[in-house]
Amino acid sequence: MLALALPASRPCTALPAVLGLALLALPPPGALAQAAAATIPLPEPRGQTLLLQSVDRADYGPLAEQFLTQANLAYCGVASMVMVLNSLAVPAPAAAGYGSYRFWTQENVFEAADTRAVLSPEVVARQGMTLQELGALLTSLGVQARAIHGDRLSLAQFRLLVRSNLSQSGDRLLVNYHRKAVGQAGGGHISPLAAYHAMTDRVLILDVARYRYPSVWVPLADLWQAIRTTDSSTGLSRGVVVVRRI
Amino acid sequence: MLALALPASRPCTALPAVLGLALLALPPPGALAQAAAATIPLPEPRGQTLLLQSVDRADYGPLAEQFLTQANLAYCGVASMVMVLNSLAVPAPAAAGYGSYRFWTQENVFEAADTRAVLSPEVVARQGMTLQELGALLTSLGVQARAIHGDRLSLAQFRLLVRSNLSQSGDRLLVNYHRKAVGQAGGGHISPLAAYHAMTDRVLILDVARYRYPSVWVPLADLWQAIRTTDSSTGLSRGVVVVRRI
Numbered sequence: 001m002l003a004l005a006l007p008a009s010r011p012c013t014a015l016p017a018v019l020g021l022a023l024l025a026l027p028p029p030g031a032l033a034q035a036a037a038a039t040i041p042l043p044e045p046r047g048q049t050l051l052l053q054s055v056d057r058a059d060y061g062p063l064a065e066q067f068l069t070q071a072n073l074a075y076c077g078v079a080s081m082v083m084v085l086n087s088l089a090v091p092a093p094a095a096a097g098y099g100s101y102r103f104w105t106q107e108n109v110f111e112a113a114d115t116r117a118v119l120s121p122e123v124v125a126r127q128g129m130t131l132q133e134l135g136a137l138l139t140s141l142g143v144q145a146r147a148i149h150g151d152r153l154s155l156a157q158f159r160l161l162v163r164s165n166l167s168q169s170g171d172r173l174l175v176n177y178h179r180k181a182v183g184q185a186g187g188g189h190i191s192p193l194a195a196y197h198a199m200t201d202r203v204l205i206l207d208v209a210r211y212r213y214p215s216v217w218v219p220l221a222d223l224w225q226a227i228r229t230t231d232s233s234t235g236l237s238r239g240v241v242v243v244r245r246i
Numbered sequence: 247m248l249a250l251a252l253p254a255s256r257p258c259t260a261l262p263a264v265l266g267l268a269l270l271a272l273p274p275p276g277a278l279a280q281a282a283a284a285t286i287p288l289p290e291p292r293g294q295t296l297l298l299q300s301v302d303r304a305d306y307g308p309l310a311e312q313f314l315t316q317a318n319l320a321y322c323g324v325a326s327m328v329m330v331l332n333s334l335a336v337p338a339p340a341a342a343g344y345g346s347y348r349f350w351t352q353e354n355v356f357e358a359a360d361t362r363a364v365l366s367p368e369v370v371a372r373q374g375m376t377l378q379e380l381g382a383l384l385t386s387l388g389v390q391a392r393a394i395h396g397d398r399l400s401l402a403q404f405r406l407l408v409r410s411n412l413s414q415s416g417d418r419l420l421v422n423y424h425r426k427a428v429g430q431a432g433g434g435h436i437s438p439l440a441a442y443h444a445m446t447d448r449v450l451i452l453d454v455a456r457y458r459y460p461s462v463w464v465p466l467a468d469l470w471q472a473i474r475t476t477d478s479s480t481g482l483s484r485g486v487v488v489v490r491r492i
Contacts, residue, residue: 102457
């Protein structure tokens, strides 16, 4: 596999697709094709069957109702935050152009000075956000957000966290992962998890880059590898953010 | 019930909520509270259970993957069209700011001169669109679109159309209806249908005004009444548009 020198791999930075194909040494040769075959698109009948069979899917209903396309190529974290805030019915500011209706958008989520002090929308639009920044932005928005680096979680711990979170509707789970490890072209990415399918040990990612990949069921072990990859902009591993209303 | 003089009731025109409460004489006194109780929000466990039990739900997966919030208070028809086009994978133009990725948005759907010749985005943003305009806009976008006025359909014919369309994934069904007849405040509206639940004779509306109402399961008979209401801007009844790829 060709190794290339690449710019800092914050989530959702707009790398040309051709680079994405040779992005990371992980997983080992042969495993990529296997992993690609292992993703099951949610909109297809097979994906819908897994959804029907899933027991740990309390987050799916509220999140699917708020499903969004990221507003630009670097806004995966922003779209993910907005889905989580709306799905938890966190009190929202007014939305420009919608009269008196109040809901979170990818614009008004940066309205508060506390939030912009963490990271400005201009910076995010240029370079995305890291796991820590995702957690800090959510905290500034008045929810409880706990960032956990992937290399601090065993596979069993990750599975427990996923099942526990997705089986109750009062909390949400965001993942910051590397697409390559789940068999997709691309780099770092952020999206919410919505359901877990025990029989196949798969987890459902509602992918906010909907123009690029559909939502997919991926083997939990692949996603675990994907959150343990190193974000070269921090030198730390990617991971998950657990979000709860205060 | 208070009767008010109201402006032309094209879909999604931005009426204050307080007016919406007294908008239409339909349904008769007493029935409104009943109908309101009869809507079941999709994101809630009861709504998810209906989704799990539904057999006629081939359109749900592709449409839910493309779920959108209408871009302004009058864009219910535009958001609905975009969901349908993306969910049918109709070849799309480029989307500004997304590099080489191509998908339909509430902006680029008006890119073609043929489409703007039917209706300009400025006019739609001001006054929404009628059933006929919805059909004509979709036709201009290269799909087969057949508008059927609600008063041309018996309840049995409407049920047959809904079940037949929602049980196969290659076509879509948009409804232009009056919210009041399904127990909601508001006026004319447009959204796609995604699933039918036989045991309760209910149909699932993926409501593009997500800031206002969640997606709901409504009794088919209520929706049938709602598509038979008269659009005062044309003097004709509302109805459905059946959409297919050519």
